[in-house]
Amino acid sequence: MTTEPTAVIHDIGYRHYDGVRLGRGRAVLALGVQSLRGVFGLGRTVRAKIMPLLLAAIMLMPTVVSIGVMALAKQYMLPYPNYAVLMQAVIAIFLAAQSPYLVAPDLRFRVLPLYLSRPLTVTDYVLAKLAALAVALFGLLAVPLTIEYVGELLVDLPGPPHTADYLGALGGAVLYAVLLSSVGIALASFTPRRGLGVASVIAFYMFTAAVSGIFAGVLTASGHDDLAGWALLINPFFLVDYAQSALFGTAPVNIETNPPGVASVLILLAVVALAVTGVLLRYRKAAS
Amino acid sequence: MTASATPCFATEGLTKRFPRVTALDDLTVAAGTGVTGLVGANGAGKSTLIKILLGLLPPTSGRAWVLGLDTATQGLEIRRAVGYMPEHDCLPPDMSATEFVVHMAQMSGLPRTAARERAADTLRHVGLDEERYRPMGGYSTGMRQRVKLAQALVHDPKLVFLDEPTNGLDPQGRDDMLALIRRIGTEFGISVLVTSHLLGELERVCDHVIVIDGGRLLRSSAIREFTRAEQTIAVEVDEGWQLLAERLTAGGETVAVQGRLLMVQVPPDDPGRTHDAVRDAVCDLGLSLLRLEQRRGRIEDVFKEPVA
Numbered sequence: 236m237t238t239e240p241t242a243v244i245h246d247i248g249y250r251h252y253d254g255v256r257l258g259r260g261r262a263v264l265a266l267g268v269q270s271l272r273g274v275f276g277l278g279r280t281v282r283a284k285i286m287p288l289l290l291a292a293i294m295l296m297p298t299v300v301s302i303g304v305m306a307l308a309k310q311y312m313l314p315y316p317n318y319a320v321l322m323q324a325v326i327a328i329f330l331a332a333q334s335p336y337l338v339a340p341d342l343r344f345r346v347l348p349l350y351l352s353r354p355l356t357v358t359d360y361v362l363a364k365l366a367a368l369a370v371a372l373f374g375l376l377a378v379p380l381t382i383e384y385v386g387e388l389l390v391d392l393p394g395p396p397h398t399a400d401y402l403g404a405l406g407g408a409v410l411y412a413v414l415l416s417s418v419g420i421a422l423a424s425f426t427p428r429r430g431l432g433v434a435s436v437i438a439f440y441m442f443t444a445a446v447s448g449i450f451a452g453v454l455t456a457s458g459h460d461d462l463a464g465w466a467l468l469i470n471p472f473f474l475v476d477y478a479q480s481a482l483f484g485t486a487p488v489n490i491e492t493n494p495p496g497v498a499s500v501l502i503l504l505a506v507v508a509l510a511v512t513g514v515l516l517r518y519r520k521a522a523s
Numbered sequence: 524m525t526a527s528a529t530p531c532f533a534t535e536g537l538t539k540r541f542p543r544v545t546a547l548d549d550l551t552v553a554a555g556t557g558v559t560g561l562v563g564a565n566g567a568g569k570s571t572l573i574k575i576l577l578g579l580l581p582p583t584s585g586r587a588w589v590l591g592l593d594t595a596t597q598g599l600e601i602r603r604a605v606g607y608m609p610e611h612d613c614l615p616p617d618m619s620a621t622e623f624v625v626h627m628a629q630m631s632g633l634p635r636t637a638a639r640e641r642a643a644d645t646l647r648h649v650g651l652d653e654e655r656y657r658p659m660g661g662y663s664t665g666m667r668q669r670v671k672l673a674q675a676l677v678h679d680p681k682l683v684f685l686d687e688p689t690n691g692l693d694p695q696g697r698d699d700m701l702a703l704i705r706r707i708g709t710e711f712g713i714s715v716l717v718t719s720h721l722l723g724e725l726e727r728v729c730d731h732v733i734v735i736d737g738g739r740l741l742r743s744s745a746i747r748e749f750t751r752a753e754q755t756i757a758v759e760v761d762e763g764w765q766l767l768a769e770r771l772t773a774g775g776e777t778v779a780v781q782g783r784l785l786m787v788q789v790p791p792d793d794p795g796r797t798h799d800a801v802r803d804a805v806c807d808l809g810l811s812l813l814r815l816e817q818r819r820g821r822i823e824d825v826f827k828e829p830v831a
Contacts, residue, residue: 249648249711252641252679257632259599265629280617345613349674352577352607353630354599522579 263359266350270367274333283336290329291375294322298379302386309392315380315404316476316485319411323472326415327440329375330368334419335432337364343427347521357518361420365511368416376408400485407479414475414503417510424517444470451489464495468502478503529591530555531682531714532576537585539571539738546571548738549585554716558708560725560732560746561718568738569718570610573684576716577607590681603632606675606683610690610718613671616660620651620670623659624677631678638677645673648711649703665696672703676713683707685717689724701728758785758801759814770804784814 269278275291276284301313319326341347350360384401422439423432450466467473467489477499480487533553539546546568563569574580576589578598587594589601614623621642628638646655649669654662659670668688675683688704689697705728708715719725725732726746734741760767768785771778776797777788789797805812 249706250644251712252633252637254637255634256603256678257634259632261634262630262632265626265635269626269629278622283617340615340617344615345609345611346615348609348611349607349613349627350630351579352602352609353627354603354632355630356599 259354259359262353262355263363266355266360267363267367267370270337270364271370273336274367274371286332287329290325290332291378293325294375295379295382297321298383298386301383302390305387305390305392309390311387311392311397313383314486315383315397315400316407316479316483317488318380318383318404319376319407320472320476320488323444326372326375326411326472327437330372330415330419331433331436331440333371334368334416334436335423335426335429337368338420338424339427339429339432342424342521343429347518351522357522358515361511361514361518365416365420365514368420369412372415373408373412376411377405380404380408403479403483403485406483407475407485410475410478410482410503411472414471414507417507417514418471421510421513421517424514440471444472447473464489468495468499471506474499474503474506530588531559532587532589532716534572534575534587535585537572537575537587538583539568539575539580540583546738547575547582550735550738550740551585552733552740552743554731554733554743556714557730558704558715558717558728560729561716561735562720562722562725562732563718563735564720567720567735569735570686571738572735573607573686573716573718576684577602577605604681606678606680606713608671608675608683608685608688610686612667614659614662614667617658619657620646620655620659620662620666620673623670624673627674628677633678641677641679642673645677646670648676649673650699664691665693665699668692668696668700672700676707676711680713682714682716685715687718687720689719689721697724704728754789754791754817755786756789756797756801757814757816758787758805758812759783760785760805761811761813763808763810766808767804767810770808771800774800774804776800 272278273283275287297313297318304310304312313321341350347360351357380401384396384398387396418439419436422435426432426435447467447469450469451463454460454463454466464477468477473489476487476489477495479485481496481500530553535551537547537550544566548568550568550572561569561572571580575582575587576594578589578594578601581595590604592601592604594601618626624642624646625635625638628641629635633641646669649672651666651669651673654666655670659667662670668691672685672688675685685704689700692700701724704715704717707713708728708730717725717729729746731743731745733743758767764780764783764785768778768780771785771787779786779788787797787801801815
């Protein structure tokens with residue numbers, strides 16, 4: 236038997252790529268998916284995973300309690316449409332912690348020019364980032380709501396299941412996702428520093444919550460109950476709660492005040508339009 | 524080759540004015556395939572030209588084409604077919620080179636599996652080995668430049684724009700980068716537009732050089748013309764250089780005086796004649812020769828000579 240060489244090393248040199256080249260839409264989708272994974276810390280360091288996963292876990296706690304109460308006391312304790320208002324601090328922290336991650340590093344480390352040197356436009360980039368955050372926020376709300384609803388069906392409470400409430404709350408979750416993501420990205424994109432972004436988003440939430448609470452309290456105490464509802468609209472969570480009530484017929488959290496109805500939907504749309512326009516203008520400027 | 528048929532890029536009366544400065548001033552230039560150098564001092568308008576060619580910045584007036592595509596209307600098609608390595612840092616420190624280059628390949632429209640293969644290939648070609656799995660925050664300047672180059676090549680473009688790729692590199696890293704650029708232009712078959720403010724280094728890798736200054740075209744020609752047509756020998760003698768100059772001129776040589784140096788033009792058709800003439804003249808006049816050296820025409824000379 237002769238010993239012939241069985242393996243040969245070839246220097247194959249540079250090979251050209253002649254495979255598929257997907258369209259711009261698929262590139263935007265890839266950017267959105269990568270951003271969405273990053274929001275929950277997937278594909279990032281362990282440290283980056285702690286915060287979002289911890290907050291997501293906290294979001295599930297009322298669900299667990301509610302299912303327990305439904306199973307043991309046979310009582311519908313936590314209405315679905317009120318879930319977001321109840322958990323607003325947790326959602327606000329999630330928004331503050333994660334929206335700067337989506338936009339600040341690309342500005343700070345100047346990755347943005349690389350994106351723009353590819354077949355993507357500024358608008359594509361902004362929409363991918365907004366969509367990623369909106370989907371994350373929707374999931375943050377929809378998952379506990381759905382678990383609670385499945386729990387309700389399994390527990391089999393007396394009377395019909397609260398399907399309309401559940402669906403209304405899911406509709407509300409869409410509104411929360413759209414409003415909060417556009418506001419979060421708008422605030423975070425004005426600074427390339429992530430820490431400042433976190434601070435500005437959380438400050439925005441605390442400021443609006445405090446102002447709306449104070450105004451509503453003063454107005455109620457002075458007998459202007461009809462105006463107190465308008466003051467509550469300053470808080471983005473109550474704004475969406477009223478809009479959810481107007482659009483999907485759910486009961487608002489603040490039943491004692493006059494719900495501003497359709498006006499809340501219009502204000503919500505105006506705020507989203509303003510925030511998205513702000514982001515687009517900011518990025519047009521950053522791109523040139 | 525279709526070099527002359529479809530130029531890699533061409534501009535026509537391209538002007539870009541910013542509120543305070545005019546970055547490009549009526550620039551009309553074209554370059555074919557191969558490696559093209561774009562030379563100019565800092566602020567000469569090199570980066571502005573690249574941004575316009577990428578279709579990212581609208582010119583104030585004039586037009587530009589890349590691979591036959593109009594930058595004003597076909598920016599997306601251009602950016603699909605070209606790669607861009609910016610001058611500035613552009614790497615997120617918490618990502619590894621592999622993740623980053625895969626991601627950038629996807630942004631150019633490659634499916635994920637293909638993006639992975641191309642990223643591995645490209646990183647190997649630019650010479651990044653095991654380090655490519657580590658976060659880029661800990662990379663040296665040389666490694667960072669390689670990753671920046673890899674992301675520009677990962678989607679196999681027809682043309683790459685490299686903005687100051689040797690910036691910040693030590694002499695060894697500079698040589699490696701230049702060799703790599705030469706390989707991209709020849710072996711990889713990807714046309715290159717490379718900018719630099721260091722003229723000497725482009726001589727070694729370019730087929731064609733464009734010199735701009737203050738947004739204006741100083742010169743655009745093949746590298747051979749830069750170097751061949753301007754061969755001279757410098758002669759320095761202790762005393763009596765006037766005599767030598769007269770003698771050489773009388774003998775039919777073209778002599779220019781630069782201080783104590785005599786610059787004698789060497790005709791490309793008969794280089795030996797001039798050398799012999801200088802030797803004989805120095806001998807016959809009994810002068811003491813201090814210096815006799817070959818001066819290759821350098822791109823720097825373009826800046827010294829007034830523009831014709």
